[in-house]
Amino acid sequence: MKATIKDIAKKTNLSVATVSRILNNKTGYFSEKSATKVHKAAEELGYQKNTTAVELVTQTSKVVAVIISSTKTNFADQIIDGIQEVAFENNLNVIFLYAGENDEEIQYKSLVTAIERSVMGIIMVAVELNGSNLDYLQQSRIPYILLSTAHGPKGSAFITTDNYQLGYRATEFLIERGHRKISLVGNDLSDTGTERLRGYKDALKNNHISFNPGLALMGDFSYEDGITAAKKLFQPKLRVTGLIGGSDMVAIGIINQAKELGFSVPEDVSVMSLDGTNITNIYRPIITSAIQPFKEIGKRGMQQLLNTDERPHQSQLLTFNINEGESTRRI
Amino acid sequence: MKATIKDIAKKTNLSVATVSRILNNKTGYFSEKSATKVHKAAEELGYQKNTTAVELVTQTSKVVAVIISSTKTNFADQIIDGIQEVAFENNLNVIFLYAGENDEEIQYKSLVTAIERSVMGIIMVAVELNGSNLDYLQQSRIPYILLSTAHGPKGSAFITTDNYQLGYRATEFLIERGHRKISLVGNDLSDTGTERLRGYKDALKNNHISFNPGLALMGDFSYEDGITAAKKLFQPKLRVTGLIGGSDMVAIGIINQAKELGFSVPEDVSVMSLDGTNITNIYRPIITSAIQPFKEIGKRGMQQLLNTDERPHQSQLLTFNINEGESTRRI
DNA sequence: CTGAAAGCGCTTACAG
DNA sequence: CTGAAAGCGCTTACAG
Numbered sequence: 001m002k003a004t005i006k007d008i009a010k011k012t013n014l015s016v017a018t019v020s021r022i023l024n025n026k027t028g029y030f031s032e033k034s035a036t037k038v039h040k041a042a043e044e045l046g047y048q049k050n051t052t053a054v055e056l057v058t059q060t061s062k063v064v065a066v067i068i069s070s071t072k073t074n075f076a077d078q079i080i081d082g083i084q085e086v087a088f089e090n091n092l093n094v095i096f097l098y099a100g101e102n103d104e105e106i107q108y109k110s111l112v113t114a115i116e117r118s119v120m121g122i123i124m125v126a127v128e129l130n131g132s133n134l135d136y137l138q139q140s141r142i143p144y145i146l147l148s149t150a151h152g153p154k155g156s157a158f159i160t161t162d163n164y165q166l167g168y169r170a171t172e173f174l175i176e177r178g179h180r181k182i183s184l185v186g187n188d189l190s191d192t193g194t195e196r197l198r199g200y201k202d203a204l205k206n207n208h209i210s211f212n213p214g215l216a217l218m219g220d221f222s223y224e225d226g227i228t229a230a231k232k233l234f235q236p237k238l239r240v241t242g243l244i245g246g247s248d249m250v251a252i253g254i255i256n257q258a259k260e261l262g263f264s265v266p267e268d269v270s271v272m273s274l275d276g277t278n279i280t281n282i283y284r285p286i287i288t289s290a291i292q293p294f295k296e297i298g299k300r301g302m303q304q305l306l307n308t309d310e311r312p313h314q315s316q317l318l319t320f321n322i323n324e325g326e327s328t329r330r331i
Numbered sequence: 332m333k334a335t336i337k338d339i340a341k342k343t344n345l346s347v348a349t350v351s352r353i354l355n356n357k358t359g360y361f362s363e364k365s366a367t368k369v370h371k372a373a374e375e376l377g378y379q380k381n382t383t384a385v386e387l388v389t390q391t392s393k394v395v396a397v398i399i400s401s402t403k404t405n406f407a408d409q410i411i412d413g414i415q416e417v418a419f420e421n422n423l424n425v426i427f428l429y430a431g432e433n434d435e436e437i438q439y440k441s442l443v444t445a446i447e448r449s450v451m452g453i454i455m456v457a458v459e460l461n462g463s464n465l466d467y468l469q470q471s472r473i474p475y476i477l478l479s480t481a482h483g484p485k486g487s488a489f490i491t492t493d494n495y496q497l498g499y500r501a502t503e504f505l506i507e508r509g510h511r512k513i514s515l516v517g518n519d520l521s522d523t524g525t526e527r528l529r530g531y532k533d534a535l536k537n538n539h540i541s542f543n544p545g546l547a548l549m550g551d552f553s554y555e556d557g558i559t560a561a562k563k564l565f566q567p568k569l570r571v572t573g574l575i576g577g578s579d580m581v582a583i584g585i586i587n588q589a590k591e592l593g594f595s596v597p598e599d600v601s602v603m604s605l606d607g608t609n610i611t612n613i614y615r616p617i618i619t620s621a622i623q624p625f626k627e628i629g630k631r632g633m634q635q636l637l638n639t640d641e642r643p644h645q646s647q648l649l650t651f652n653i654n655e656g657e658s659t660r661r662i
Numbered sequence: 663c664t665g666a667a668a669g670c671g672c673t674t675a676c677a678g
Numbered sequence: 679c680t681g682a683a684a685g686c687g688c689t690t691a692c693a694g
Contacts, residue, residue: 030679095428096429348664380687380688
């Protein structure tokens with residue numbers, strides 16, 4: 001059996017109340033002499049505080065649960081880093097739960113795990129909550145925030161990169177370098193993808209380029225989306241000069257398939273991406289990319305959760321920079 | 332305030348005992364009529380079970396804590412998948428804690444979080460525990476297991492790929508293809524790295540190639556290790572024909588730096604790696620790699636934790652296959 | 663089928 | 679400075 005404060009009380013001939021006060025260092029409520037005895041006994045018994053009991057009696061928790069959509073989303077690493085950094089500064093514990101790839105059942109199970117433990121807050125990373133899960137989350141009354149996803153309705157707060165600008169400025173970037181046949185590839189049909197598409201269209205329009213629906217290929221940000229798009233757009237002949245991948249993986253898919261078909265990047269075709277994780281620096285050619293501030297998204301998410309009491313959650317759209325690599329060129 | 336079973340009891344004019352039995356579906360201990368009333372009241376009150384209280388009173392936990400060394404280790408994703416799969420089958424909850432990159436303080440904090448919650452088991456992924464943290468973990472009496480790391484001493488159980496064979500067979504693979512000047516790059520000084528080095532040396536010896544200490548460059552499995560090694564071994568002229576990177580990142584570092592110096596892979600030099608994560612298929616050239624069974628490591632780790640009672644933990648060394656990509660050739 | 667009671671490990675007014 | 683007591687939300691023998 002694990003030792004409890006009762007065991008310490010018995011061993012030191014003190015009450016559990018006094019032991020508790022000493023262990024929690026409630027200065028002024030105990031004598032040095034008792035303190036020494038208690039600490040010695042605790043040490044000898046190998047005492048471990050039972051946080052579960054503490055949380056029950058104090059009705060508080062110092063735990064934030066982070067629910068992540070999947071382990072396949074490599075940008076989540078940076079968001080996690082940001083969350084951890086702020087949590088560490090504020091002496092909070094963070095537990096992570098993986099909710100699979102849009103799997104409603106696993107998503108629900110991870111919500112249950114977090115909610116039934118009465119965590120102090122929940123951060124959802126890149127999770128598209130379906131209706132009933134969102135209801136469940138809201139009903140719990142636990143403060144929450146959505147990162148790297150943009151749910152307009154239902155009044156949930158979210159923090160993400162400005163997806164409209166992502167679409168707009170990437171398109172503009174290629175236009176400024178002489179491209180006019182530009183494809184947008186691998187974005188999904190959620191707010192994230194549709195905002196990017198809107199930005200793409202507006203950038204074309206403002207530069208007097210007519211929108212060609214055949215060049216906006218939606219998907220789910222996957223490597224395969226890039227492969228598919230390249231097959232479609234590069235055969236029987238190159239129908240575009242520039243492509244924007246909805247993620248780094250999409251861009252790499254495009255480039256690999258371009259090579260497969262005998263085209264060079266950026267000599268024959270320019271390719272850029274919209275995430276800018278570390279892989280863009282490690283791949284060759286180095287990939288031109290809009291670098292999303294993922295770590296900052298994580299930090300702000302955690303900070304905002306801590307300020308719950310002061311004001312209602314507010315959504316934030318963050319800005320970004322475009323890093324010019326070796327996968328694009330002026331034509 | 333959140334609703335409790337006491338609220339339900341009041342509303343239904345039943346005792347908390349009966350309410351508890353109904354909510355836990357202890358068949359035979361309640362009438363259909365009461366059950367209906369209770370479920371209705373629970374629904375109306377938005378009742379949420381308080382798992383913290385349940386764990387306290389039943390003195391059990393259905394939570395396994397997984398402590399991961401860092402978000403930079405990309406193979407951890409597959410291990411996580413394996414762990415989740417088995418946990419899901421067994422109706423267990425898994426919480427993940429990130430412990431930084433060999434940071435003793437964060438490592439300790441994550442251990443505290445897990446231990447003070449009396450989780451039913453702890454899985455350490457790619458974590459090198461220092462002495463006092465290991466003591467702390469063992470003292471807690473919570474079952475634990477180490478994945479993808481090999482601590483010989485202190486009787487901890489671990490599951491990992493056979494690192495000796497990894498070193499041996501990768502070296503042999505290159506020797507069979509005519510290479511005799513072979514370098515091993517980027518492995519660390521822990522059991523993992525030293526076992527690989529031992530396998531490398533034995534493979535050389537068994538093939539009558541003398542060991543050259545200048546070709547065994549240790550490191551910490553990083554991209555930079557690959558860059559550094561290539562600078563050292565490729566200038567002023569190529570001093571090796573084949574290299575084995577201790578991780579996919581090390582191999583990519585070598586290849587990128589080779590390109591930088593004007594060498595082609597595999598025409599001028601062959602490079603292979605010892606992880607085999609997805610990036611080896613996405614990079615070009617496709618990287619020849621010993622594919623570690625990471626997902627299997629995760630599954631077995633979780634399974635073994637579940638069998639704690641039956642027999643003491645046992646260490647396992649798993650086998651692997653080598654996938655021939657485009658980054659190596661016969662010479 | 664149901665309830666009263668004890669208890670999980672801890673904290674904290676209240677009283678001295 | 680210390681202790682007795684109540685209570686956090688729940689479960690479960692025990693008794694009926």
